[in-house]
Every structure is written in C-alpha cells, then in structure tokens.
Amino acid sequence: MxxxxxxxxxxxxxxxxxxxxxxxxxxxxxxxxxxxxxxxxxxxxxxxxxxxxxxxxxxxxxxxxxxxxxxxxxxxxxxxxxxxxxxxxxxxxxxxxxxxxxxxxxxxxxxxxxxxxxxxxxxxxxxxxxxxxxxxxxxxxxxxxxxxxxxxxxxxxxxxxxxxxxxxxxxxxxxxxxxxxxxxxxxxxxxxxxxxxxxxxxxxxxxxxxSRVQLCGDVDALLAEHQILVGPRKDTTAIERDHTLVHAVRTPRQTTLLIRRNGPVIDPAFETADVSLEELVLGYMGQHADGPSPAHLSAIGGDQ
Amino acid sequence: MISFRLDGRSVVPTYLQIVQQVRQALRMGVLDVGDKLPTVREVVAATAVNPNTVLKAYRELERDGLVEPRAGHGTFVVGRPSGPPPGTHSRLARSLAQWVRSAREAGLDDESIESLLRITLRAAAEEETA
Structure with a gap:
C-alpha cells in the first residue's frame, strides 16, 4: 500500500x-x-x-x-x-x-x-x-x-x-x-x-x-536512481559531467563507478549493473569516511 | 497453505521471490485453485520482511490473474500460470535428478553441469529459430 x-x-x-x-x-x-x-x-x-x-x-x-x-x-x-x-x-x-x-x-x-x-x-x-x-x-x-x-x-x-x-x-x-x-x-x-x-x-x-544526511528515500526508488559502471581505466570527466559520481574505485586496469543517474548512460566502454542496497550504503559511507574527493578512494566501502 | 523461504542476500528482489514461489507451488501442484495464501501478517511474522513487500507480491499475482483477495477472508488462488498441467514439472524434475546423478558419477561438478545446461539450452534455441 x-x-x-x-x-x-x-x-x-x-x-x-x-x-x-x-x-x-x-x-x-x-x-x-x-x-x-x-x-x-x-x-x-x-x-x-x-x-x-x-x-x-x-x-x-x-x-x-x-x-x-x-x-x-x-x-x-x-x-x-x-x-x-x-x-x-x-x-x-x-x-x-x-x-x-x-x-x-x-x-x-x-x-x-x-x-x-x-x-x-x-x-x-x-x-x-x-x-x-x-x-x-x-x-x-x-x-x-x-x-x-x-x-x-x-x-x-x-x-x-x-x-x-x-x-x-x-x-x-x-x-x-x-x-x-x-x-x-x-x-x-x-x-x-x-x-x-x-x-x-x-x-x-x-x-x-x-552528522549529515547522505541519502533519504524509498529503497526501491533509491536503487533505481543509482547504477554501477564497470569499464577500462580511462578519463571519466564526461560521465561525471552528466551524472553525479558517488564513489569510484580505480585500479591500473579498471574503473568501477557508483553514480546517481541523470538519464541513461550511453558510454559503450562501460558495462552497467544494478546496485544492491549494501553497495549503495557503503558507497555513500565510504565517500564520507575518506573526505570530500570520492575519486581518491581505494575500494568500495572504503574502510567500512 | 505454503510458507516462503526468503533470502535477503539474493539478487532477486524479495517481493519477486514470493511471486516466483507461489507460481512454482502452482506448477508443482502444491497449491491449487481455491487454496488460501497465508495472510500478510502471517508471512511477516514468520519471515520479518516488510509488510509492503508481501502486499506488492500479492498485487502482482492478482494482476496476473492467479489470486484474488476476498474482503475479510484472505487471498485465494483463482487461476494457474499458463503452461503444462500440474505434475508435469515434478515428473520432469525426477528424470532430471536421475540425469544429474549420472553426470556426477561421470565426474562433472556443479559448475560444469550448469554450463552444460546453458550450452544445451542455447543450442536448442538456435535449432528452433533455424
């Protein structure tokens, strides 16, 4: 209901x-x-x-x-x-x-x-x-x-x-x-x-x-608004311009991004996946735990 | 009456697990037309899932024409999912179990069995479209 x-x-x-x-x-x-x-x-x-x-x-x-x-x-x-x-x-x-x-x-x-x-x-x-x-x-x-x-x-x-x-x-x-x-x-x-x-x-x-609110909403809606992108190590400025980057993991070969979607993602170099509630929460917590620049994080969930 | 096994770690959303388990019970003949589903209260008391999750599942089953709520009495099965008659699945499950036994005896592990099944399904699909 x-x-x-x-x-x-x-x-x-x-x-x-x-x-x-x-x-x-x-x-x-x-x-x-x-x-x-x-x-x-x-x-x-x-x-x-x-x-x-x-x-x-x-x-x-x-x-x-x-x-x-x-x-x-x-x-x-x-x-x-x-x-x-x-x-x-x-x-x-x-x-x-x-x-x-x-x-x-x-x-x-x-x-x-x-x-x-x-x-x-x-x-x-x-x-x-x-x-x-x-x-x-x-x-x-x-x-x-x-x-x-x-x-x-x-x-x-x-x-x-x-x-x-x-x-x-x-x-x-x-x-x-x-x-x-x-x-x-x-x-x-x-x-x-x-x-x-x-x-x-x-x-x-x-x-x-x-002490701040990172997320608030119905779980189904929050999950639908977010997406995981997995792709090669490359410049992600375009993605970050079109969507909100929540959390990033960059290895020498691979980039994994958690984004809040702003319309469809059309970069063919990236594979998209649905986000789980745990990934979503850890992504936002990790973002906070490691300071204002999510791009420097080493792993999803940071030190959680 | 059936009970639900709900896995919070599954990639399948919880409401969909309920929908799938009701459909499966209908196919296997565990549930039939006229049977009553557990009430939302009974399901959440047994599984500690959100009541809205159960409501969402029951509404979806209602949309598919499988169940119907009757005010004050509960939710009842009114139809079967399209497909072969009940019993077909359990009969096929038995012969599949036999096949799995022989595959194990031949030394295949679960991963190889699953990939063999996927390949066979794909080949069958290609044969149909050819």
Missing amino acids: MASSDPAVIQTRALSKRYRTVAALTDCTITVPEGRISALIGPNGAGKTTLLRLLAGLARPTGGDIAVLGTAPRPDPAFLAGIGFLAQEIPLYRRMSAADHIRIGAHLNARWDGTSVRQRLEGLGIPLGQAVGTLSGGQRAQLALALTLAKRPRLLLLDEPVAALDPLARRQFLAHLAEAAAGGGLTVLLSSHLLSDLERICDHLVLLAG
Missing part, C-alpha cells in the same frame, strides 16, 4: 543540533511518509541518536524545523501519546515483573492495550510473573517492544533495538515489529549501524554520516 503521495509523518528542514562546540546533526532535511518502516543507518557517532531524540521531543534543536505527526515535538502528553520511543538502554525495572510493567503502563497511558502485551508474551513463552532482571536480553527487548506498542503509537522510534541480540532473538524481534506494522496505521524509524540487520524489513532509508 505504498504511494509517493502518502502524507509525511516525519518532516525536517535544515535541522541542526549542536552540543557546545560539537555539531551532532547538521542541516538535516528528511521526509518519512506514513506507513514506512525506515532504516536510520550510519556509523557510530553519525547523529542517529540525536535525530531520534529530537523527533521524540527529548531534545530541542539549535536550528531548523521539525514536524512529527503534523506538530513540533514537545514533551507533553498530547504529543507523546502518538509516539513510541525505545531508547538504546532498554528502560525496564529489573526487579519488577512483566505483569507489573503492564499495570504501570495502564496508569501512565490514556490508551493502553495490556491484553495484547500478555498475549504476545505468552506466545513467546516469556514468564509474566518473573523479575525482568532474570529474563534474557532477547526476552527483555520483546517485552519492551510489546509495552511500547501497547499504547498504540502512530510513530515508533527505536534506537539500535537489535544491536545486543543474538541472531534468533534479532529475527524474532523484527518479526514482532513487522507484524505490528502489518496492522496498518504505524510508521517506524529504527536505527542501526549495520544495514544487514534491517535490510529485509525496511522499505525506506535515511543514511547519516558525519
């Missing part, structure tokens, strides 16, 4: 956040349409957590505009009722049980579906009466997600939710998330420094590097 006309749930324009002399986020302009599961990807320190905190109203921008669900984020109940935020450090009380958490949630939230949490935990075989501190990391993450979904948020913001989980727990967590999204009316933005964690589940991508 994806359409380019879907209304924006997240919209930022020239958003910036500075902490004293450090720029945590610079000139960030993104749009996440309704119903997307969007991957917020970037190396550690790229500004992912800062962006999520700004969107959740937990920090105030030092420049630019944000609209989340049509309003500026602010720490008041009316705004927060529509947002589910799961921080990197999962906010659970270790000595309390899952059942205790469900009861607390019912007191703190106007809308609250405790039954769904109980059913979900029973389905996963997670004990309701046991202290949360005795559960496994995967079980705690599942509990936190179920609690976050119980308030029926329209936007879910997740900061590195699967980073600490083993592969099976990761898969189960993402399946739980995908199932919640299948119900409709939910938009998700989840961060990770590993694309492979999120590749299957995401249909939208926001790529941050060095």
Whole structure:
C-alpha cells in the first residue's frame, strides 16, 4: 500500500543540533511518509541518536524545523501519546515483573492495550510473573517492544533495538515489529549501524554520516536512481559531467563507478549493473569516511 | 497453505521471490485453485520482511490473474500460470535428478553441469529459430 503521495509523518528542514562546540546533526532535511518502516543507518557517532531524540521531543534543536505527526515535538502528553520511543538502554525495572510493567503502563497511558502485551508474551513463552532482571536480553527487548506498542503509537522510534541480540532473538524481534506494522496505521524509524540487520524489513532509508544526511528515500526508488559502471581505466570527466559520481574505485586496469543517474548512460566502454542496497550504503559511507574527493578512494566501502 | 523461504542476500528482489514461489507451488501442484495464501501478517511474522513487500507480491499475482483477495477472508488462488498441467514439472524434475546423478558419477561438478545446461539450452534455441 505504498504511494509517493502518502502524507509525511516525519518532516525536517535544515535541522541542526549542536552540543557546545560539537555539531551532532547538521542541516538535516528528511521526509518519512506514513506507513514506512525506515532504516536510520550510519556509523557510530553519525547523529542517529540525536535525530531520534529530537523527533521524540527529548531534545530541542539549535536550528531548523521539525514536524512529527503534523506538530513540533514537545514533551507533553498530547504529543507523546502518538509516539513510541525505545531508547538504546532498554528502560525496564529489573526487579519488577512483566505483569507489573503492564499495570504501570495502564496508569501512565490514556490508551493502553495490556491484553495484547500478555498475549504476545505468552506466545513467546516469556514468564509474566518473573523479575525482568532474570529474563534474557532477547526476552527483555520483546517485552519492551510489546509495552511500547501497547499504547498504540502512530510513530515508533527505536534506537539500535537489535544491536545486543543474538541472531534468533534479532529475527524474532523484527518479526514482532513487522507484524505490528502489518496492522496498518504505524510508521517506524529504527536505527542501526549495520544495514544487514534491517535490510529485509525496511522499505525506506535515511543514511547519516558525519552528522549529515547522505541519502533519504524509498529503497526501491533509491536503487533505481543509482547504477554501477564497470569499464577500462580511462578519463571519466564526461560521465561525471552528466551524472553525479558517488564513489569510484580505480585500479591500473579498471574503473568501477557508483553514480546517481541523470538519464541513461550511453558510454559503450562501460558495462552497467544494478546496485544492491549494501553497495549503495557503503558507497555513500565510504565517500564520507575518506573526505570530500570520492575519486581518491581505494575500494568500495572504503574502510567500512 | 505454503510458507516462503526468503533470502535477503539474493539478487532477486524479495517481493519477486514470493511471486516466483507461489507460481512454482502452482506448477508443482502444491497449491491449487481455491487454496488460501497465508495472510500478510502471517508471512511477516514468520519471515520479518516488510509488510509492503508481501502486499506488492500479492498485487502482482492478482494482476496476473492467479489470486484474488476476498474482503475479510484472505487471498485465494483463482487461476494457474499458463503452461503444462500440474505434475508435469515434478515428473520432469525426477528424470532430471536421475540425469544429474549420472553426470556426477561421470565426474562433472556443479559448475560444469550448469554450463552444460546453458550450452544445451542455447543450442536448442538456435535449432528452433533455424
């Protein structure tokens, strides 16, 4: 049910956040349409957590505009009722049980579906009466997600939710998330420094590097806009004039280019290939990691 | 009911893997007219893929006239892909498996078998057009 006309749930324009002399986020302009599961990807320190905190109203921008669900984020109940935020450090009380958490949630939230949490935990075989501190990391993450979904948020913001989980727990967590999204009316933005964690589940991508947005859009559209060119070592000025060069690998014999296409490529010396999501992300990250001149890079993905 | 095996590393887009697996199940006779496909929710709960990916696959199958959504009940098979009747594929698969066994016994590895198959297909195509 994806359409380019879907209304924006997240919209930022020239958003910036500075902490004293450090720029945590610079000139960030993104749009996440309704119903997307969007991957917020970037190396550690790229500004992912800062962006999520700004969107959740937990920090105030030092420049630019944000609209989340049509309003500026602010720490008041009316705004927060529509947002589910799961921080990197999962906010659970270790000595309390899952059942205790469900009861607390019912007191703190106007809308609250405790039954769904109980059913979900029973389905996963997670004990309701046991202290949360005795559960496994995967079980705690599942509990936190179920609690976050119980308030029926329209936007879910997740900061590195699967980073600490083993592969099976990761898969189960993402399946739980995908199932919640299948119900409709939910938009998700989840961060990770590993694309492979999120590749299957995401249909939208926001790529941050060095506090700036490198890419933002629907995955299918981004892949269609880019292309890999493989050819002999030769002057590529003409290609660079007609298209946007993202990343280049030059060996004495061969040139491999990742370009953002501006119409068809008609140089017969180059073979064209579709770009994979991983190549795309690594190309943009590598471009940033090695400075402003992509032509000097030694390998796709640089030092990733 | 069928379940999908979806490979995120494949060069085939995930939605197309679903489309291909439904078509394949219809050709093999695993699915038939009147059968129900798993719901989007069931597929994503089992595979952790994006719900829109499953919707896109089901819409494509609908466009091809193979399935039809019925409000509140799910998506049902209403047609078969054009081609030989169900069972033909499994019969041919059996004789091909036998051929592969003899090729292995003769010392061919998978790469040589694949290239032999490609060459044979090309030769057959040229014969047809000649």
